[in-house]
Amino acid sequence: MSPASPTEPNPSGPSRSAASVRLPSPTVSLGRDYLARVERLVPRIRAARERREGAGRGGMAGGGQEFTGYRPYRPGESLRNIDWGLYARLDRPFVRLSRRESGERWAILLDTSASMGVGVPGKLQAAAEVAGALASLGLAHGAEVHLLANDASVFARRPTDLGRLIEVLGGLVARGGDGLGALAAEPARFRESGRVFALGDLLDLEPRELLGPVLGARRGRELVCVQLLAGVELRAVAVHRDAVPDDGVVWVDAESGERRAMELTRAARAGYEAALGRRLAAWGTACARHRATYGSFESTTPFEDVCNAVLGA
Amino acid sequence: MSAPLAELVWSRPVALGALALPLVLLLLARVRREPTVVATGTLAVWREVATPAAASARASRPRVPPATWFFLSALFLGALALAGPRVVAPLGPRTWTVVVDDAPGTELPVDPRDAASPTRREVALEAALAWLAERADENDRVRWLRGDGASLTLAARERPAPEWLAFARPRAAAASGGDVWTRLAAQDRAGSLAITDRAPAAEAPKLAGWFASGGAAVPGPIASGADGVLTWDGVDVHLDRSGDVGGPDARRVVLDERDGELPAQLGGLCEVWSGARGLVLVRGGSDQPAALVVRGAPSDGSPGRAARDGWSARVPGALAAAAPAGAGRVWLRAEPAGRPVVTWTPGLVTVGARALTFDAADPAQVAVSFAELFDAALLAPPGVVPLEARLAAGDPSFRPPRTPARVRSESSTLTEAPLDAWLAGAAAFLGLVGLALLRV
Numbered sequence: 001m002s003p004a005s006p007t008e009p010n011p012s013g014p015s016r017s018a019a020s021v022r023l024p025s026p027t028v029s030l031g032r033d034y035l036a037r038v039e040r041l042v043p044r045i046r047a048a049r050e051r052r053e054g055a056g057r058g059g060m061a062g063g064g065q066e067f068t069g070y071r072p073y074r075p076g077e078s079l080r081n082i083d084w085g086l087y088a089r090l091d092r093p094f095v096r097l098s099r100r101e102s103g104e105r106w107a108i109l110l111d112t113s114a115s116m117g118v119g120v121p122g123k124l125q126a127a128a129e130v131a132g133a134l135a136s137l138g139l140a141h142g143a144e145v146h147l148l149a150n151d152a153s154v155f156a157r158r159p160t161d162l163g164r165l166i167e168v169l170g171g172l173v174a175r176g177g178d179g180l181g182a183l184a185a186e187p188a189r190f191r192e193s194g195r196v197f198a199l200g201d202l203l204d205l206e207p208r209e210l211l212g213p214v215l216g217a218r219r220g221r222e223l224v225c226v227q228l229l230a231g232v233e234l235r236a237v238a239v240h241r242d243a244v245p246d247d248g249v250v251w252v253d254a255e256s257g258e259r260r261a262m263e264l265t266r267a268a269r270a271g272y273e274a275a276l277g278r279r280l281a282a283w284g285t286a287c288a289r290h291r292a293t294y295g296s297f298e299s300t301t302p303f304e305d306v307c308n309a310v311l312g313a
Numbered sequence: 314m315s316a317p318l319a320e321l322v323w324s325r326p327v328a329l330g331a332l333a334l335p336l337v338l339l340l341l342a343r344v345r346r347e348p349t350v351v352a353t354g355t356l357a358v359w360r361e362v363a364t365p366a367a368a369s370a371r372a373s374r375p376r377v378p379p380a381t382w383f384f385l386s387a388l389f390l391g392a393l394a395l396a397g398p399r400v401v402a403p404l405g406p407r408t409w410t411v412v413v414d415d416a417p418g419t420e421l422p423v424d425p426r427d428a429a430s431p432t433r434r435e436v437a438l439e440a441a442l443a444w445l446a447e448r449a450d451e452n453d454r455v456r457w458l459r460g461d462g463a464s465l466t467l468a469a470r471e472r473p474a475p476e477w478l479a480f481a482r483p484r485a486a487a488a489s490g491g492d493v494w495t496r497l498a499a500q501d502r503a504g505s506l507a508i509t510d511r512a513p514a515a516e517a518p519k520l521a522g523w524f525a526s527g528g529a530a531v532p533g534p535i536a537s538g539a540d541g542v543l544t545w546d547g548v549d550v551h552l553d554r555s556g557d558v559g560g561p562d563a564r565r566v567v568l569d570e571r572d573g574e575l576p577a578q579l580g581g582l583c584e585v586w587s588g589a590r591g592l593v594l595v596r597g598g599s600d601q602p603a604a605l606v607v608r609g610a611p612s613d614g615s616p617g618r619a620a621r622d623g624w625s626a627r628v629p630g631a632l633a634a635a636a637p638a639g640a641g642r643v644w645l646r647a648e649p650a651g652r653p654v655v656t657w658t659p660g661l662v663t664v665g666a667r668a669l670t671f672d673a674a675d676p677a678q679v680a681v682s683f684a685e686l687f688d689a690a691l692l693a694p695p696g697v698v699p700l701e702a703r704l705a706a707g708d709p710s711f712r713p714p715r716t717p718a719r720v721r722s723e724s725s726t727l728t729e730a731p732l733d734a735w736l737a738g739a740a741a742f743l744g745l746v747g748l749a750l751l752r753v
Contacts, residue, residue: 021352022350022352023352024352115353115354116354117352118352118353118354123354201354203354203355203357204354229354229355230353230354232351232353233353233354233355249348249349249350249351250348250349250350250351251351251353251356251359252350252351252352252353252356253352253353253354253356254352254353254354255354256356258356259350260356260359260360261348262359268362271361271362272355272358272359272362274362275358275361275362276355276358279358
């Protein structure tokens with residue numbers, strides 16, 4: 001496998017699912033501002049984790065490490081990372097770059113099913129931003145990052161591969177009915193990964209369908225589940241700006257195209273929000289039982305906040 | 314009689330156009346629209362909690378939420394407030410003024426060749442009444458003014474009684490109320506009009522109008538006196554020394570002292586004046602036909618001083634206030650208080666002092682002064698019309714007056730209620746209620 005070997009996304013219709021449902025946000029856009037934000041985020045998270053887990057050993061780094069090079073010191077990083085000998089010679093601070101000798105791998109499972117095109121910004125957009133940030137963080141720690149989407153796959157071994165990875169993220173399109181369930185059903189694709197991130201709406205599968213295959217395939221594997229939902233899914237009242245109680249709404253399943261007309265009464269909205277709450281609670285309970293990290297976020301949540309939350313920074 | 318209803322007026326009626334705004338917004342809110350179609354990843358959750366509503370899947374007329382109703386009502390009331398409604402007292406009736414020309418020419422027939430021809434005044438009167446019937450409202454009032462100062466106020470479609478228009482005409486033209494155009498000039502305002510026989514020769518009134526009958530020349534007697542009767546035949550004037558116009562009644566002057574004694578000097582003066590005018594002076598009651606009656610009236614007994622035309626005199630009293638004959642034009646007043654001593658109307662001179670004690674003065678001055686009074690009050694013999702009046706009056710002429718403005722009733726107890734403030738307050742309240750409903 002090449003250092004960065006993406007599988008190009010299928011160039012089918014960008015805005016409609018197979019059942020011709022018009023999705024509000026089916027694509028991903030990652031601009032220059034995004035990269036700058038990622039660059040600012042990574043050292044902050046590393047520094048925070050080092051403060052929490054002990055100096056000299058990043059929480060996400062394993063035991064033996066091999067030297068891979070230097071890079072300039074960034075404000076906020078631990079002073080312990082500075083190569084003081086090099087500093088004495090050059091009078092400028094540099095940080096030693098190393099990679100775990102054991103070759104730690106991270107897998108990022110990204111749901112690109114059609115339901116991820118719901119919401120403004122879309123859930124896929126939010127998931128892609130989080131995935132890019134996680135990949136950058138992993139590469140900065142010396143890990144190899146394997147991004148697995150439903151119709152794309154890219155393997156990044158070193159920080160210089162991040163650009164290709166983000167390029168693939170930017171080309172993702174929400175479509176089809178295969179989500180995280182399909183990815184989790186092929187644990188062989190990420191069997192070497194000691195840390196797995198599952199990013200999606202987690203609506204098309206039960207907790208056991210993800211937790212079982214991912215955690216059962218490798219002992220000691222760490223799983224982080226990031227659930228991203230659109231505002232219209234979290235709060236049924238936000239259907240449209242001038243919606244009024246009792247207005248008729250036709251809900252369309254983003255993946256199957258199934259339509260269901262109903263009146264958006266107060267009772268219906270309350271029942272919906274209660275049922276959704278039970279589903280989210282079930283995910284939280286199941287993840288806690290399997291010692292997996294779980295977080296549920298609205299697609300409007302900045303990816304920095306998501307990363308900080310799930311990485312405990 | 315029912316009380317006048319208040320009127321609702323708008324200070325800024327253009328703003329009423331803003332009423333269309335809430336109506337348009339309401340229509341837009343009720344426009345049929347397709348149901349909202351929303352893509353979701355949680356259809357399974359919806360399926361658990363709600364039964365489908367088939368009707369909602371079709372295009373439906375959306376229900377207008379209560380908050381929107383409040384906002385629309387606020388807009389409606391705000392638009393009304395913007396238009397500035399005011400409740401004001403009702404407009405009162407208009408008042409028209411008709412100046413009746415009492416010149417002798419107006420009594421001549423319009424067409425002298427037709428024995429049944431109406432007089433010039435009758436023709437002008439009918440035209441004015443027809444016009445007023447069309448233009449004046451039922452509640453309007455018409456004030457009729459005669460040349461002798463008498464006035465009469467009638468409803469717009471009422472006509473003065475023939476007796477009121479058949480007024481006595483003094484022989485001296487100057488003794489009447491003056492030229493009709495002079496009198497109309499004093500009334501030159503919207504709603505004033507004159508009924509006369511000929512259009513104004515000089516400057517026409519600016520706002521007042523007129524109805525002139527016009528008419529052909531009418532030959533006939535133009536003057537009478539001690540020397541006979543002057544007659545115009547349409548071309549020349551002839552003197553008929555033996556002519557008699559009006560008979561003995563037209564030459565009789567009566568001194569009537571039944572209700573009050575007349576000053577002694579006045580009796581003698583009247584006798585001299587009558588002789589000079591070819592009239593016959595008699596003593597008796599004022600009820601007999603005469604060209605002039607000089608009548609003594611009860612006095613109030615309060616002495617005073619009176620002066621006129623360069624002479625002055627002490628008077629033992631003035632006309633008693635209750636004296637019915639005291640009406641008319643005041644010719645002589647007693648000071649202090651300006652109490653009337655001598656008054657006159659055409660054909661009647663009334664004296665309220667039984668004596669006049671003249672101060673040192675020229676007796677001729679006193680005689681000329683009283684002779685002018687008698688000349689002014691002397692009635693013209695029937696049929697005697699001045700030559701200038703007998704000349705052709707030309708074609709009928711008509712110019713309507715400006716319509717008078719209505720005046721609001723001052724007696725109305727209605728005050729201008731600040732409706733706009735109330736409406737604006739109500740609009741603000743409804744708007745706040747709408748906002749509160751949005752937050753619930």
